[in-house]
Amino acid sequence: MRILVLNWRDLSHPAAGGAEVYTEQVLRRWARAGHEVTLFASSVDGKPAAEIVDGYRVVRAGNRFTVYREARRWWDRYGRGRFDVVVDETNTVPFLAHEWVDDGARTIALVHQTCEEIWHHNAPPLAAHLGRYRLEPEWLRRLGGAPILAVSDSTRDALARFGARDVTVVPEGYEPPADLPAVAKEDRPTAVFCGRMVSYKRPWDVLRAVELARREIPGLRLWMIGGGPLLDKLRAAAPPGVEFLGRVSERVKHDRMARAHVHLSTSVREGWGLVVTEAAALGTPTIAYDVPGLRDSTRAAGGVVVPPEPQALARWLCELLPARMAEPFAPVPYGGAHGWDDVAATLLTAVELHARTPDRRSHEDQLRGADVPLGPDAGRVPGVAA
Incomplete structure (x- = not known):
C-alpha cells in the first residue's frame, strides 16, 4: 500500500x-x-x-x-x-x-x-x-x-x-535491550523514579511518598532519574536518602532500574507508560497511580496501581518493597507489551x-x-x- x-x-x-x-x-x-x-x-x-x-x-x-x-x-x-x-x-x-x-x-x-x-x-x-x-x-x-x-x-x-x-x-x-543488565538487586531498600522533572509527572508526590515511607523503612533510598525544569527545585527540597542523577544514558538508566526493588510512576495521565514496561522487562515492578495509561501498562506488567495520592503510594511502598527484597520480581517478557x-x-x-x-x-x-x-x-x- x-x-x-x-x-x-x-x-x-x-x-x-x-x-x-x-x-x-x-x-x-x-x-x-x-x-x-x-x-x-x-x-x-x-x-x-x-x-x-x-x-x-x-x-x-x-x-x-x-x-x-x-x-x-x-x-x-x-x-x-x-x-x-x-x-x-x-x-x-x-x-x-x-x-x-x-x-x-x-x-x-x-x-x-x-x-x-x-x-x-x-x-x-x-x-x-x-x-x-x-x-x-x-x-x-x-x-x-x-x-x-x-x-x-x-x-x-x-x-x-x-x-x-x-x-x-x-x-x-517495546524492544528490550540487547544485553539486559546482569546485576544484583541492592542490599539496601531502593526505589527508582524515571521521567522528566515536570509538573504533570508529579515528582513532588514521589518525594513526599518516600519521606512518609522512611518512617517505617528508615534505610529507604530513592533514585530520581531524568532532567527537566524542576530538577534544581526538587534537589533542593529532597528529604534524606534521595539521589538525583539527572539525564543519563540508556545504559545507566537500565542499570539503575535493574538494581532497584520497586519503580514508582505518578503521572497525571499517559498514553501507556513505557517506563513501566522498561522496568518490568528488567525485573523491577511498578507502583503507579491509578490514572489513564499507567493503569494499563502497570497491570500488564504485573505491578500495582494505587489511588493518586502520596499517602497511598507510601503505604504500598512500605508493603511491597520488603516483599520484593525477600522474593525478587521475575522479568516480564517485553515488559507486558508486545x-x-x-x-x-x-x-x-x-x-x-x-x-x-x-x-x-x-x-x-x-x-x-x-x-x-x-x-x-x-x-x-x-x-x-x-
Missing part, C-alpha cells in the same frame, strides 16, 4: 518522545515489507526538508503550530492521488485529515493519549481552561468522524467520552482492513481474526526530492 502518516514530530525532533519511537518502529517495518511509506512532520533545525530514514520518506515543513496547515498544503500540491491511506497521528491537536482528504484515500487516526488534565500543568491558567474545556473537546469531537486506533483501553475510553464510536485498540510495543514486529503487523492489518472496507463501522472484530500479509512492493512518492 501507499501510506501517508501525519505527526507533528518525527524521531529527530528535540521534543520527540514515546509516540515518535512507536511511529519509527512501525514505519521502518512497513517499509521493509515493501510498502511505500511517507511521514509528514514539522521542520527540525539541521535536518533536510525531505530524506529517506530506514526505508521510509520523511517530509518536513512548518513548526509546532503551522505543521497542520503545511500538511494540507503539501497534500494539495503533491499528495492528492498518491496514497491509499492517510494516518492522522494525533498528539493533542489532530490534523483532521478526514475533513480534507478528498481523492478517495481512506483516513484513520492513531491516538496515543488525550491531554485533558495535562493542560493545567503545561499552560497558563486561561490557556489551560480554554484548551481543556473548549479546544480539545472540539478537536476530538471532529476527530470522531473518522475511525480511530488507540494504544490502550484508557485512551479508547477517553475518546468515547468525547463522542468517538469507531475506536480499535492496538498494542503498545514485540515491535507484532505491533507493526497488527497496526498494518487494521489499516489495510479500513482501506478495503467501504463503510465506517468498527473493525475491531475483523482485526482480531484477520490474517493479512504485509503486502507487495510499491513505488516512490513524487513531489519531493530524496
Whole structure:
C-alpha cells in the first residue's frame, strides 16, 4: 500500500518522545515489507526538508503550530492521488485529515493519549481552561468522524467520552535491550523514579511518598532519574536518602532500574507508560497511580496501581518493597507489551482492513481474526526530492 502518516514530530525532533519511537518502529517495518511509506512532520533545525530514514520518506515543513496547515498544503500540491491511506497521528491537536482528504484515500487516526488534565500543568491558567474545556473537546469531537486506533483501553475510553464510536485498540510495543543488565538487586531498600522533572509527572508526590515511607523503612533510598525544569527545585527540597542523577544514558538508566526493588510512576495521565514496561522487562515492578495509561501498562506488567495520592503510594511502598527484597520480581517478557514486529503487523492489518472496507463501522472484530500479509512492493512518492 501507499501510506501517508501525519505527526507533528518525527524521531529527530528535540521534543520527540514515546509516540515518535512507536511511529519509527512501525514505519521502518512497513517499509521493509515493501510498502511505500511517507511521514509528514514539522521542520527540525539541521535536518533536510525531505530524506529517506530506514526505508521510509520523511517530509518536513512548518513548526509546532503551522505543521497542520503545511500538511494540507503539501497534500494539495503533491499528495492528492498518491496514497491509499492517510494516518492522522494525533498528539493533542489532530490534523483532521478526514475533513480534507478528498481523492478517495481512506483516513484513520492513531491516538496515543488525550491531554485533558495535562493542560493545567503545561499552560497558563486561561490557556489551560480554554484548551481543556473548549479546544480539545472540539478537536476530538471532529476527530470522531473518522475511525480511530488507540494504544490502550484508557485512551479508547477517553475518546468515547468525547463522542468517538469507531475506536480499535492496538498494542503498545517495546524492544528490550540487547544485553539486559546482569546485576544484583541492592542490599539496601531502593526505589527508582524515571521521567522528566515536570509538573504533570508529579515528582513532588514521589518525594513526599518516600519521606512518609522512611518512617517505617528508615534505610529507604530513592533514585530520581531524568532532567527537566524542576530538577534544581526538587534537589533542593529532597528529604534524606534521595539521589538525583539527572539525564543519563540508556545504559545507566537500565542499570539503575535493574538494581532497584520497586519503580514508582505518578503521572497525571499517559498514553501507556513505557517506563513501566522498561522496568518490568528488567525485573523491577511498578507502583503507579491509578490514572489513564499507567493503569494499563502497570497491570500488564504485573505491578500495582494505587489511588493518586502520596499517602497511598507510601503505604504500598512500605508493603511491597520488603516483599520484593525477600522474593525478587521475575522479568516480564517485553515488559507486558508486545514485540515491535507484532505491533507493526497488527497496526498494518487494521489499516489495510479500513482501506478495503467501504463503510465506517468498527473493525475491531475483523482485526482480531484477520490474517493479512504485509503486502507487495510499491513505488516512490513524487513531489519531493530524496
